[in-house]
Amino acid sequence: ETFSYEKKVSDTKIEMSDIIPGIYTVSVSGTAYDQKGEEYYINGNSVNKALYRGVETVDITLKGLKVSPLIFKEIYFAGSKPPVGFAYFRDQFYEVYNNSSEVQYLDGVYFAQLYPTNATRKLPIWDGGTDENVCYAERIWKFPGDGTQYPLQPGESAVIAQFAANHKLENYNPNSPVDCSHAEFEFFPNNNRLPDMPAINMEHAFYNGKAEMGNLYQFLTPVFGGAFCIFRVPSGSDWDPVNNKSYQAHEVNKSAIKAKIPISYVLDAVECINNESYADAKRIPAVLDAGITWVGKTYCGLGVARKVMVENGDTLRRDNGALIFQDTNNSTDDFERGVVPVLHRYNTGVPSWNATY
Template identity: 50%
Template sequence: MKNNTFIPLLIAIGVALCSISCQKITDSLDTKTIDYLAVDIEAIPVLSGISSTEGLPVTLTNYTEKHQISTTLQAGVTTIDSIIPGLYTINVDGELLVGTEKYLLKGSVANVLLVPGNQHVKVNIDGAKVGPLAISEIFYAGTAPFYFRNQFYEITNNSDELVYVDGLHFANLHPTIATTNLPIWPEEDQGAYTYAQRVWKIPGKGRDYPLQPGESFTIAQFAANHKLPQYNPNSPIDASLSEFEFNMNNPSFPDQPAVDMEHVFYNGRAAKGTVPQYLTSVFGGAFAIFRIPEDESYDPVGNPNLQTRDLGTTGTTLYAKIPLRYVVDAVEAGHNESMSAAKRVPTVLDAGMTWVGATYNSLGVRRKRIGQRANGTPILMDTNNSTEDFERQVVPQFRYHGQGIPSWSRAF
């Protein structure tokens, strides 16, 4: 009997106390006097090669109070004054120059309660190297009825310096199509890799393929004139002057004069596999170009540490690990705008997604032009966000923006 009386009494006291404290919190929002806080932000770089985040912009946003403060990170810990107590999202996002190399770095912490006694926040900063090369146009959707041999990928030197593309790697990432059922990768790899189904590379001895600022080259699935009767006269593209080709030794689609890409990896092997064709999804794949640092080697076939399964399945298919710091550019494409939440590419490489909205519609995606050099070659938009950077549903065309033709190209 005593217990039955005591419990309701406790509940009543608790309700009363809550009413008093909640009223105090409500009253504090309306008070004319605010005790501001000083908050310490410790930005911790987790990307290899980055030892300091000094100079990056940081923004603290209190969405409830519509209060925002932006400043620049200092070396070590950055102290920010005049913070209203409350719930904040902290974002670090910007470019950092390390020596001669540029990195795009990002980090965020959401819903941090900044109140007296909780005024030190750690933010992990990850990112990727910003390369001079940009994937400038992709045609993956194919042409009706069900013709996909005319896929191609154009890459432009978007910098102001000469670049040699010898040894540049090209990969299509896993999963092959955008899906909310994403793979599960090894936990210890988190934030360090992206994962490829197949990897190729441009041949050369190091200086065979110079690419001047504003010049571009094309890699074709099959470097033929697809408008010919034996292929598909409705094709929007003649790929016979492509610089490179993904040759799969298929007698029905014979090797063309374009330089053959070197095959690097497929399912744990250097061999191309038993199916004599290489196509990426007509719904839209995820693509990366990457380069190996001169003092490092990359062998995803011979080095088991550079292979992994999808741990979310029982399948035995092996995928190649690509260190994020190797990636020069990455683009993600999906079925349509609704698939933007089904990303495969880490946001530090591509924060968005592009699309053409249908298959076999003879349309592609193309990076936007934002300026030009003195010689008329284009400067292309490259914010590492494909939603913003690309025009969609365009009729594919080589060097649409007036890119230069490299001296070694057959199209020169």
């Protein structure tokens, strides 16, 4: 059972009553403003908290993250079922949207698959202890560009396809719900097993302590649901998880190297899980995503899509007509689940530099 409570607060305490005794995940989400008037998401949670008579307080540490102009608009990870065989997963894609009122540049923005790869109730034990100020990445890619080469105007979005093909074709999977042949970017694995499609190739940045991809057949993320973030490294930062070991991490008694990404660098993060029963298996900090989202099935041709903001029954738009999407850094609230994936859903703008049309 889910309980929700909304209140404008000026102190550090919220009171609730009539809670049925049980084991709960308690999440707190909201917004706040600093002295400069800049808006921040405030999030925190307590997982597997026993609430019963005599338990009068639940202490939750809240952290803030600046409201981001770039957000994940849609993620399709579950794959689809082909006419013959069990599984087809090359049609995965991720869509990034400019949710602000100003032009944003994708150049130099990073895309990370976070670690642990799958939702788990047994979190890693890191050699040297867990750093609460970072998230951990398995693999990292980077948008190419010279700094102003790939602008997104307000209301425009860019799709990154695992494989930027028309997956509905007979030689792929006619049951696939998507045609990714017009995707803006592609995670090309740089091998001879798959053709290099017209989409712009993402640049590989990190895997197991190296910039090289390794033996990568395709960039397949979990069909059960992975965790992802986009981030930008501030000018002057020494962040380099390949050459700077202070940004590397490994688990106790394991050699595989993961990358540390400072939370302050993150623009947006989304945590996907197998199904609702894994709500207590969060693996990324609540300040990045206080909730979780899911499809609940694999190879079903369904994904998750961010909700459009509505106020008093009216869809919110910018002055130029661009849609404003809900972004509270809580994927449980922010995303529609189990939807048929659509590239550029709601006819969001296609960048002028997309040469596939």
